Amino acid sequence: MHITYIHISYIYMSYGSYKNDFPKVSELRPKIEFFIDREMELRxxxxxxxxxxxILLVGLRGYGKTSLLVKFLDILEKEEKEIGIYxxxxxxxxxxxxxLEVxxxxxxxxxxEDKRVVEELEILAKLITNPKDALDNVFxxxxxxxxxxxxxxxxxxMVQRFALQKPFRGAGGSRAVAAHLKSLIEAYDFSIIFSDTSISSLHELFEDYxxxxxxxxxxxIIIEPLSLQATLEFVRKxxxxxxxxLGEEEQLLISEFSGGVPQYIKMITALIDREMDKEEIMRVIDRDMEQGFLNEYxxxxxxxxxxxxxxVLFAIAKGLERFSEINxxxxxxxxxxxxxxRKNMVVRVRKSKKxxxxxxxxxxxxxxxxxxxxPRYRKLSLRRAKLYSLGLEAMTREIFLTLEKSVLIRDALGREISINPTREVRRYEGALGEIDLIATTVKDETYIGEIYGGITCKKEKIDQLLRNIHIAEEMGYRNIRGLLITYFEPPEETIEYAKELVSSGVDIYxxxxxxxxxxxKYSRIRIW
Ligand SMILES: Nc1ncnc2c1ncn2[C@@H]1O[C@H](COP(=O)(O)OP(=O)(O)OP(=O)(O)O)[C@@H](O)[C@H]1O
Ligand SMILES: [Mg+2]
Incomplete structure (x- = not known):
């Protein structure tokens, strides 16, 4: 009894801190207190x-479709003095x-100014019961x-609900609703935006021939997560x-967990109610993933x-990636x-026929x-999960794994390198130590990487990279190119140190x- 009480009150408490963050079904246009980025989409x-x-607007749950649309209408009204209806x-x-909603x-x-139409719509709502006539009159x-x-x-x-009502019901259901919408879209010449979370429903409605x-x-338009910079700005706000x-590294940790998804940024930041260090942040997230609102979500x-x-989702999350393993x-x-x-939850990567x-x-x-x-799979710790699937490090490996063509780039030292598609990408952890990235390419090179997920990449990271290269050589890898990967520009000292090494013949980037x-850009996994 006692335990039940604690559990309920915990959920209640954590719900309390979110309750103002969630878009409510009862809301018309949600109010936007502040809005981050999305400049490109707005333009x-x-x-x-x-x-x-x-226009078709697609994005997974919580990516910010509704916010973008409402913000857009705001701008349209204020700056262009044009009417947009949500x-x-x-x-x-x-x-x-x-x-009534319109x-x-x-x-x-x-x-x-002339609001006569308001009364007209009110009267129509009393007279009209069927969805077809309602659509006609709204347009x-x-x-x-x-x-x-x-x-x-x-x-x-809406299409699914209308499909069950006369005159659509019995006359083709959702197909009939779709056909009617098409005739309206073609008859009127204003712009239309259809947005949805369910990619497979959108696909059925608009992309199935x-x-x-x-x-x-x-x-x-496909909505992606916010960029890392925008995410940091969001967290700070x-x-x-x-x-x-919070310190910068702590803000970065929260951003990393959110993956740039606005809903997650809000949910995770809601867990931070005082100054915390990274350990504490990991602990509160871990706890919430186990028994809090994240778990509910x-x-x-x-x-x-x-x-x-x-x-299948469990199998992949537990580390089975190949079709043969999953099957x-x-x-x-x-x-x-x-x-x-099709639902866009999973990305298929075809490395070869087999x-x-x-x-x-x-x-x-x-x-x-x-x-x-x-029953079948062990529980992973949050720390390991972060390393293998969540953080910037995991994302980097996915980018290398899903690269589809060679890309010539100039690195932070000003050197050119062609990054080639890979056959195999992994993280090594064993008797010899740890290597964040081992990638063998189709041109039989091996990228050995040290991936730094923090803000200030000190020159010691280069020493770590050299150790990684050494381990890889012992493991038998040849044709090695060392990559130090960091998200923020490294300090001058680190650059200088790397340049010295390069001039003495070490092949690092x-x-x-x-x-x-x-x-x-050429990979199936986009950086965020
Ligand atoms: N660009 C942004 N700036 C500030 N807040 C944002 C932004 N995008 C989304 N949010 C916030 O993130 C949360 C989720 O966003 P929103 O509801 O717009 O997503 P959605 O894609 O419509 O989600 P759903 O699929 O659940 O309808 C909201 O609380 C919203 O206020
Ligand atoms: Mg929405």
Whole structure:
């Protein structure tokens, strides 16, 4: 009894600290207190909307689709004095809901003076019950008031709900809804943005050639995580609001855990309620992943997948990457993997005909999976999970693993090196020591890397790299090129030291964020 009480109160407490952070279903347009980055996406939306494009916006859960759209409408209204309407489809259950929701959004527009349409929509909502007529009238009214863009956020939800109602029900269901939407999109000449979290639903609606909406769209925008710099800015901002100050390395650690996903940045920073060192930060994250809100969040996320996809996700998270390995563990693995790839949860990497591998895109989710104890797999520690799947180090290995063509770059010392696709990439940990990166390339070179995940890369890291090279030679690797990989520009001292070594004939390079970014352009895993 006592234990139950503690458990409940713990969850309640941790929920308390989040409750203002989550977009509520009951909200119209969520309010944006501050907005970080997304400059490129905002610019793109502006240009596309100006030329009346039909746009598809895709992004995993919590990546910031809704925030981006609402911010965009803000700018559109304030700077261009244009009308944009936002519909949160999660709130729409019926035709009347749609009419009322559009009315609510119009009511809040500052630039529209003549609000007669508000009353008209209210009356229509009383008269119209079916979703088809509601859609017709919404498009018509919006066109009359000179709307520039209409946004349907979480569109697949609305399509599925409308499909079950007359006249769509019995007349083709979601196909009929899609066909009707297509006719409206083509009849009116304002811009439309459809956004959704479920990539497979979007795919079914817009990219499956049998769907009526196939190719109705001009552009697809994919939302990626925020960049490392933007993530750091976000973390600082959130900490500032709470008057908590953390050191730079600690801020970087939080960013690393978040993977640049806005929702995760918020959830993790919410755990920091006072000054903490790295050890403490790891501890609170570990605890939350085990019994706090992060655990609740990922349990719910896992629940959304059918059981055989869950089994595959566990297998990958526990370290099985190759198709052959996964297929040994899971019945019908091929089908589950294909579905996970379509949902964008998993990336397929084809190294050769016989060597196909799978990576889980969402690193924090992968980490949570690896922390679970299951009958078949051991629980990993957070520290190991971070090393192998979560942090910048793991990302770097994934970039090398999924590189698809050779990239010529100039390193931080000003030397040119061609980074070639790899056959095998791994981390070594054994009797001889530890090496962060061992990558053998298709040209039979071996990249030996020391990856530094902190901010100030001291010259000792170069000594560490030299030791790694030495170990690799003992292990029998030949044709070695040493890479010191650090995310921030190293201090002058480190550069000088490396230059001296190079001039005495040592073949080492220093790669920083810029070089990795170049490489990741040709790789399946994007740097964030
Ligand atoms: N660029 C940003 N600047 C500041 N906060 C952001 C930004 N992007 C997202 N957020 C915050 O991160 C959280 C998740 O963002 P949002 O709800 O926009 O994501 P989403 O992709 O719409 O998620 P879902 O799939 O759950 O609808 C929100 O609390 C939001 O305020
Ligand atoms: Mg959203």
């Amino acid at each position: 793109k939306l502006r240009t596309l909307v100006k030329s009346k494009n039909k 519909v949160n489809c999660l709130r729409i259950y019926s035709g009347a809901d749609l009419l 009315k609510n959004d119009i009511e809040k527009l500052d630039i529209l 018509k009214k919006l066109s009359e008031i000179g709307t520039r863009v209409l946004i349907f956020d979480e569109i697949s939800t 049998t769907s009526p909406l196939f190719r109705v769209f001009d552009t697809k 959130l900490l500032g609001i709470k008057h908590v100050s 990922f349990t719910a996320l896992l629940d959304k997948f059918p059981w055989n996809e869950q089994e 040994n563990q899971v019945i019908n693995a091929a089908q589950a993997l294909e579905s996970l790839v 060597d196909v591998r799978y990576l889980i895109r969402d690193r924090l989710f992968k980490t949570w999976l690896s922390l679970q104890e299951t 220093i790669l920083t964020y810029d070089q990795l970014k170049m490489i990741s």
